[in-house]
Amino acid sequence: MEKETIVLYPGMGPGHLAPMVLLAKRLVQHGFSVIIVTTEVPHQPGSTNSTRSDIPSPDPSISFHALPAVSLLPVKNKHPICLKYDTIREYNPKLLEFLSSLSAAVKIIAIVLDFFQTDAISIARVLEIPVYLFMTSGASILAVWLHLPVLHHIIEKSFKDMADEPVHVPGVPPILASDMPVSVHDRKSETYQGRVRNYRQMIEADGIIINTFEALEPRAMAALKDGRCVPDRRMPPVYCIGPLIAGIDKQKESQGRHECLAWLDSQPKRSVVYLCFGSAGAFSPEQIKEIAVGLQSSGHRFLWVVCSRDDAKNIFKPRSEPDLNSLLPDGFLTRTKEQGMVVKSWAPQIEVLNHESIGGFVSHCGWNSALEAMLAGVPMICWPLYAEQAINKVLLVEEMKVGVLMEGYDKELVHAEEIEAKVRYLMESEDGRTVRERMAAFREKAVKALVQGGSLDEELRSFLKDIRNAKKMIATASTEFTDLHILHQPCKV
Incomplete structure (x- = not known):
């Protein structure tokens, strides 16, 4: 009997493709075959191939199909986000x-799109x-995105002009306007217009998958379920198929075990602070020097993944x-050789976080990193850098209370004194111990969601059941998108 097929259409780049592969593996476990359709990043030939090569060999029931590259003329000063929408x-x-x-050879029963698509x-x-739609973030971010078109009509000012005024979204703690993503700060900008349009279109889908579990974000989930985020419009069902993260990396024997893990083996239990800022996070040389001074002054052991960019x-x-010789203070590596370890660009993060020597995590608050820390029971020092990370910070610090805030994250420079103080606070103080205990409690909830028969399984089964009943939903859905001529056409806010 021919397997039913689900087509996945991820966004461009590894940060969007890798989570889709994890979803594909879950779908295959339920007897489906999966086709992952990939595209090239604008003006970066070969980007799909390099991304796919980084993904472990998938199940034979998962196949990839790369669409032929499109030709876009470079537009001077075109924002990359707008270029992505055009592509x-x-x-x-x-x-x-x-x-x-x-369609003639394969029984396609559903298409799952990245939320960008x-x-x-x-x-x-x-x-x-x-x-x-598949959201790689959680329920709180989905609530914010869905509510942005509503805010567009009730707030006349741009977020950049509101500074520290709170933005209120159902189910989410108040967010400072300055913590909204930079791409939506200016309501007159092309990126803002594209984002609002993108988020307004989301509710046209038959359902939305998010990488979270209800016990983690109950307030946001309640607001989504009862439609408060999109008043007077149809709210599609939301499926919490999370925490969806990769298992502990098992590197090929030929590659060997990363040297940082051997170093961690020799450190006392919960004594090391791990610093890593995601696949795109990077700092200026000036900031790297401040981090180095702060870590050394703290006296605590550290494992630091250093990434740099001229325009950070x-x-x-x-x-x-x-x-490292030019970025770090003179003599830093020699002075701290017994205290810490510095690695360039990458470390096996899941293995690191699950190592018993790790006691804290200085993070950019990317959602995947937050879930990985949670499943490892490692408390966080939150240092958001870009995109929706400042909103995640609000959730982690104020709602869940599993992290502490790195003050000055939104300024030009976080000074060494603040870095030292927050490392000491998390690793030494009674309040830091309380944060650790709260993270341990959330870890138990996350593990419970993952066990066989847990909420992840239940939500996935509900999603698959609804797919089979979705013909009825299609019959009553909006016909706004059925004309072929609009396939190329952007629509205005």
Whole structure:
């Protein structure tokens, strides 16, 4: 009997593709075959191939199909986010052609789109295939995104002009306007217009998958379920298929075990502070020197993944290979050789966080990193850098209370004294111990969600059941996207 097939259409780049592969593996466990359709990052030929090569060999029931690259003329001063939206629309006809060619040979029962790919909802409507969105973030971020078009009509000022005024979103603690992503700070900007349009389109899907579990974000989930985030509009069902993260990396024997793990083996239990800032996070040389001084002054052991970029705030530019001799203070590595270890660019994060020597995690508050820390029971020092990370910080520090805030994260420079103080606070104080205990309690909830028959399994089964009933949903859905001529066309806010 032919397997039912689910098509996954991730966003561009490794941060969007890798979570889709984890979702694909879950779907295969339930008897489905999966086709992952990939695209090239704008003006970066070969980006798909390099991303796929970093992914462990998937199940034979998972196949990849790369759409032919599209040609976009470079536009001077075009923001990369807007360029990404333009590229997605250009790919629509190629996606339609590919899926149409499959229809005779493969039984496609659903399409799952990355939340960036809402312009491809039109393809599913044309083909009359149920369509779902996949959010790599949690319920609180989804609540914010869905509510942004509402805020657009009730707040006349730009967020950049509101400074420290609170932004209120149902189910989410108040967020300072300055903590909203930079791409939506200016309501007149092209990025803001694209974002609002993107988030308004999300509710046209038949459902939304998010990487969380309800016990982690009960307030946000309640607001999503009762429709408070999108008043007077249909709220699609939300499925909490999380925590969805990779298992502990098992490197090939030929590669050997990363040297940092051997160093951790020799350190006392819960004595090491781990510093890492994600796949795009990087610091200026000045900030790196401040971090170095703060770590040394704290007296605590550390494992630090150093990443640098000349323009540290431009996450769309590649990071450079760090030259530790020029970036770190003179003699730092010699003075701290018994205290810490510095590695360049990358460490096996899940293995590191689950090592018994790790006692704290200085993080950019990316959602995947937060979930990984939670499953390892490691409390956090929150240092958001870009995108929605400052909103995650609000959730981790104020709502869950599993992290402490690195003051000055939103300034040009976080000084060494603050870094030292927060490391000492987390590792030495009674309040720091309380944060650790709260994280341990959330770890128990996360583990419970993951066990066989837990909430992840239940939500996934509910999602798959709804897919099979989705023809009825399609029949009553909006016909806004059924005209082929709109496949290329952006719509205005």
